[in-house]
Structure formats: structure tokens, C-alpha cells
Amino acid sequence: MKFPVDLLADVSQAELQRLAHIYMNDLLYKNPDSPERLALPGSPEVSINITSVGFLPLYGSSDEHRILALFSPSDPLTAVALYLLDQWWTVEDILRTADPARDGALEVETTGERIVLYILNRVIYRTKEMSSDELPFLCHGENDHAKILWNDGEAVGFYSVKPSGSLCSASSDRRYQLPVMDSVFVRTCHRGKGFGVWMLEDFVLTYKDYYLGLKYPLSKSMYKVCDKYLRQYPGDADLLWEVESVGGPKQRTSISRKLQAMNLKSKSLTFTGDSVITEVTENKMEDIATQIGEPVSVDGTVEEVPALRMSKESCEAMASLLPLLSMLLGFLSVAQSQLRVFDLRATGLPADVFGTVKPDGYVKVFCGASTLGITSIRHNEVNPWWGEEFSNFSAQENDILRLEVHDSDLVFDDLLGVCQRQIKPGTNEHDCFLQEGGTIHYSYTLG
Structure with missing residues (x-):
């Protein structure tokens, strides 16, 4: 049996969308009292009717390329199946292949592979397996460089890269100064098998630059992957760098040296x-x-x-x-201080792909592992301002202050960009370029 990634090798996104619109038109006139049903692995059947299906943007905020999805009544925001080539395919089947040659880390090129990448990122990772302290990946664009890791007939993970010289965002002329791995993911059920190191090895072999970047901030699990890799390849100690922004000389930190410092600190803290x-x-x-000593009376x-x-x-x-x-x-006895975040405002937030629908922006604010809150939604505002203030009474110097700017939508909210920086004492203000376009300004005090 062939699966979507095998069948869609020569099928365009436009053809998939045309067939989906025909199906939607037919669905409008079907008897709602006797709907089709789709069996899901380990779950009850899902009814297929006009209220349980809808189009999703395949490439984030762009509405030009869309896929038809089926949603479960128990979780109306998460797709459980996609309509591809005149039939419904469950998420589990979309991540499978019948081609034995599809093995290892393979470049994402076809429409079918782009759909697999979407399912891994937006459905498996973001809605099912992302932990609360992790930063969500942005949606992959139509031309983003990415590889899917295939093993034993399944898609088990992926990584994506911003090549050296590529634009930082659509609204900026700044370009990456070295190749930067900006996302990497291994499904939970396949962890502990060395796939993370496998993808890091593939990244090193694919991009033969003198310096390679991994996007800041690295998760704890990614530090472990880097540590294992550098133990296997000690000659690459000066190759891997944790980078911010475009990865300029002052925007990168040696991962090898950072691991050494972390190990020394860990050893120091083992004394109790x-x-x-x-x-x-x-x-x-x-x-x-x-x-x-002095005599003491006991029992007389x-x-x-x-x-x-x-x-x-x-x-x-x-x-x-x-x-x-x-x-x-x-x-x-690390000193704890009050953090106050205020004066949140953005300029030039992107409209939809046609330039007609303005964004409905809001901001999520985090400090370290703590969620400080969410602003109100500013509807149809390209240059919104938010009056809310956020506080944290246990903040410490060098904690990471993270702002996520989102565009509110009916089905999936689009992540427009992330701004994060280590906090310092005093009153500070910063401007930050967002990955999907626009700039956010914010101020904070620590002390």
C-alpha cells in the first residue's frame, strides 16, 4: 500500500487544492443525517460533515496554499486527517512511506514531503509533544530548507536550516552570516535512539562551512545532543555555535565552551x-x-x-x-528582584498574503519557565500598542525574557515572531525584528 508521500511525488499543490474545493462543494449538498465517517487509530470514528472540515494554510500566514483538514469534536483545533487525492488520510498514515529507498535524512522537495513536514511541526510537535518550557517553531515556508528523517517506513523527525546569505525575514534585508539550524525535532516515541545526533551529523556533512550555527536558545535536550556529538567528534569543538539574530561575530557563543562551563558548574554543585x-x-x-565540661544534674x-x-x-x-x-x-543566594515589563508596541506587522486583511495581534510574555501573561488582541492593527504591564517577583539577572507575537485567527493563530533576551538590572528598552515581518518594541525594569 502506498501512502501520500509516495503518491504525491508529481502532484502540484494547486491540483490538491482544486480537488479539495470540488469535494467541499459536494459536501454542502450531502444529507447531514447520514454523514461519512472516518476510523481513527485508538479513537472513536469521526463524522465528516461541513462543520468538521476546513482549510488550513500549509505555509503559516500565507493563504495562497491551503489543505483541507478534518477535525475531531473533542479537539476542534487539531487536524486528525487531511483530504489528499480524493480521499481522507489519517495523520498516522501521512507520516508513513512504502518506499524502502526513503531512508535517512532526505531533503524536502515535493508537495507530499512539505505536507509531512507540516504534520510533524504543527500537529505532532506543537499540539501533542511540545513541553511547556519549549519555544514553538515557526511554520516552515514554501522554500525553506528542511530535511525529514525517515526510519523503518516512518517519518521520525526533521530539521530545518537558514543557509548562509539567506534573508533573515521577508521584511528585512539582513542576511544570515553562517548556516543556522533553526529547528530540530524527534518524535517522543523515537527518542533515545541517536536520531538527534544523526541529524546533527547530517547538518555538518551537508553544510561544509567553517562555522555552523544552532539557533538560540538551545533546549536542554539539544545541549545533550551537542555534547554527545562533540564527544564523538572532538575535532569539531570550534565548529558549532549558538547564534542569535543573523549570527554576526558578537551574536554567537561557542557551544563547546558553553558545555564545558555547564559541566564545571554541575560538578561544583554536586557538593552538598x-x-x-x-x-x-x-x-x-x-x-x-x-x-x-561543667557538671549537669541528671536524675538527681x-x-x-x-x-x-x-x-x-x-x-x-x-x-x-x-x-x-x-x-x-x-x-x-542568587538575588531575586522584581521584573516589570511594559510599553509593548509593534510596527509593520504583516497583513495576509493578499495585503487586504490586517493582523489581529497579541503578545505572550514569558520569563524563564514562568508565563507572565497575554495581552489583549488588537484587531485590524498593523501598528498596535498594548497597555498591559506584566510583573515577576522572582526574576533573576540573566533570565530569558521572551515575547511571542501572534496573529489571532479562527482556527490556528499564526506566530509572527519571537523576541528574547537576557534581562539586566535597571530600566531597559529594546526593538526586535520579527521573523514574519515587523518590529516589536518593549521596555522593562529589573531591580
């Missing part, structure tokens, strides 16, 4: 109070002498209670531990 006490007790207690009798006195050598041993204890106390 118990371990310090145990070390002193086992090695030095034999040097402790005793002295008779007077007994002499021994008091402990440390020898000179023991005192010297304890003194030698004071720097370590001081360092530990320094780690445990």
Missing part, C-alpha cells in the same frame, strides 16, 4: 552539606580531643558531660573548607 560533613567526620574526627545525680574540642589540625582542615562553603552559599 552532607558530603562536606561526611568528609570532615571520616577523615578528621580521630584528631578531636575531649575535655571535661551529678555527672560530668564530655565537651568536644578540636585539635589544631582539625581547625586547619575546617578552615580549608571555608572557600568551598562560601562558593556553595554563593550559588544558593
Whole structure:
């Protein structure tokens, strides 16, 4: 049995959309009391009627290329099947292939492969497997460079890259100064099998530049992948860089050096109070002498209670531990301050692909792992301003302040861009270019 990615090798997106419109017109005149039904793996059947189907943009905010999707009544915002070549295909079948030659990390080229990439990113990752502390990937564009990792007849993950010299966004003339891996994902059921390292190896072999970038901020799991890769290939220690913006010389950090610093900090923090006490007790207690203290009455009798006195050598041993204890106390007493975020405003937010529908913008605000809140929606505003203020009383210097700018839509809200930066004491204000176009301005105080 062939699957969509096998059948759509020579089919255009325009043809798929034409067939979907014909099907929608037919559906309008079908008897709603006897709808078609589609069986889903491990779930009840879903009725197919005019209220349970709708078109989705295949490439994010662009409405030019759309696919017809079926939604479950239990989750009306998540597609469970797509209408392709005159039939419905479940999400699980869309991620399969019958072609044994489709194996390893393969370039996304055909319409069918673009649809697989969409399902992996927007359905599997964003709605099912993204953790609360992760930053969502932007939708992949029609011409984005991406590879899907195939294994044993299944799509198990993907990664995408902004090549050196490519535009940072449609509304900017800034260009990436090195190849940057801006998204990488392995499905949860396939983790722990080395696929993350496999894709990083493929990235290195595909782009043979002197420096390669990974988009800031890296997740904990991605740091682990980089650590495994650099242990396998220590000669590449100066190859991988964590980059912000376009990856200029001052916008990149050596991943190898960052991992070394993280490992040193981890080793420093492994000393606990118990371990310090145990070390002193086992090695030095034999040097402790005793002295008779003041008599104490117990049960009407007077007994002499021994008091402990440390020898000179023991005192010297304890003194030698004071720097370590001081360092530990320094780690445990990081100052916490109030963070206040205010004066959120944007300029030049993109309209739809036809330039006729203005965006309905709103902003989500995060600091570290904390969600600070969401602004109101500014309808039909290209240059919106939001009057809300957001606070966090446990913020620390160098925490990541993250702003996500979204365009509110009926089915899926479009992510227009993300702005993130380490916070510093005092009053600060910044402008940030958004990936889909436009700029957001914000101010904050920390202290």
C-alpha cells in the first residue's frame, strides 16, 4: 500500500487544492443525517460533515496554499486527517512511506514531503509533544530548507536550516552570516535512539562551512545532543555555535565552551552539606580531643558531660573548607528582584498574503519557565500598542525574557515572531525584528 508521500511525488499543490474545493462543494449538498465517517487509530470514528472540515494554510500566514483538514469534536483545533487525492488520510498514515529507498535524512522537495513536514511541526510537535518550557517553531515556508528523517517506513523527525546569505525575514534585508539550524525535532516515541545526533551529523556533512550555527536558545535536550556529538567528534569543538539574530561575530557563543562551563558548574554543585560533613567526620574526627565540661544534674545525680574540642589540625582542615562553603552559599543566594515589563508596541506587522486583511495581534510574555501573561488582541492593527504591564517577583539577572507575537485567527493563530533576551538590572528598552515581518518594541525594569 502506498501512502501520500509516495503518491504525491508529481502532484502540484494547486491540483490538491482544486480537488479539495470540488469535494467541499459536494459536501454542502450531502444529507447531514447520514454523514461519512472516518476510523481513527485508538479513537472513536469521526463524522465528516461541513462543520468538521476546513482549510488550513500549509505555509503559516500565507493563504495562497491551503489543505483541507478534518477535525475531531473533542479537539476542534487539531487536524486528525487531511483530504489528499480524493480521499481522507489519517495523520498516522501521512507520516508513513512504502518506499524502502526513503531512508535517512532526505531533503524536502515535493508537495507530499512539505505536507509531512507540516504534520510533524504543527500537529505532532506543537499540539501533542511540545513541553511547556519549549519555544514553538515557526511554520516552515514554501522554500525553506528542511530535511525529514525517515526510519523503518516512518517519518521520525526533521530539521530545518537558514543557509548562509539567506534573508533573515521577508521584511528585512539582513542576511544570515553562517548556516543556522533553526529547528530540530524527534518524535517522543523515537527518542533515545541517536536520531538527534544523526541529524546533527547530517547538518555538518551537508553544510561544509567553517562555522555552523544552532539557533538560540538551545533546549536542554539539544545541549545533550551537542555534547554527545562533540564527544564523538572532538575535532569539531570550534565548529558549532549558538547564534542569535543573523549570527554576526558578537551574536554567537561557542557551544563547546558553553558545555564545558555547564559541566564545571554541575560538578561544583554536586557538593552538598552532607558530603562536606561526611568528609570532615571520616577523615578528621580521630584528631578531636575531649575535655571535661561543667557538671549537669541528671536524675538527681551529678555527672560530668564530655565537651568536644578540636585539635589544631582539625581547625586547619575546617578552615580549608571555608572557600568551598562560601562558593556553595554563593550559588544558593542568587538575588531575586522584581521584573516589570511594559510599553509593548509593534510596527509593520504583516497583513495576509493578499495585503487586504490586517493582523489581529497579541503578545505572550514569558520569563524563564514562568508565563507572565497575554495581552489583549488588537484587531485590524498593523501598528498596535498594548497597555498591559506584566510583573515577576522572582526574576533573576540573566533570565530569558521572551515575547511571542501572534496573529489571532479562527482556527490556528499564526506566530509572527519571537523576541528574547537576557534581562539586566535597571530600566531597559529594546526593538526586535520579527521573523514574519515587523518590529516589536518593549521596555522593562529589573531591580
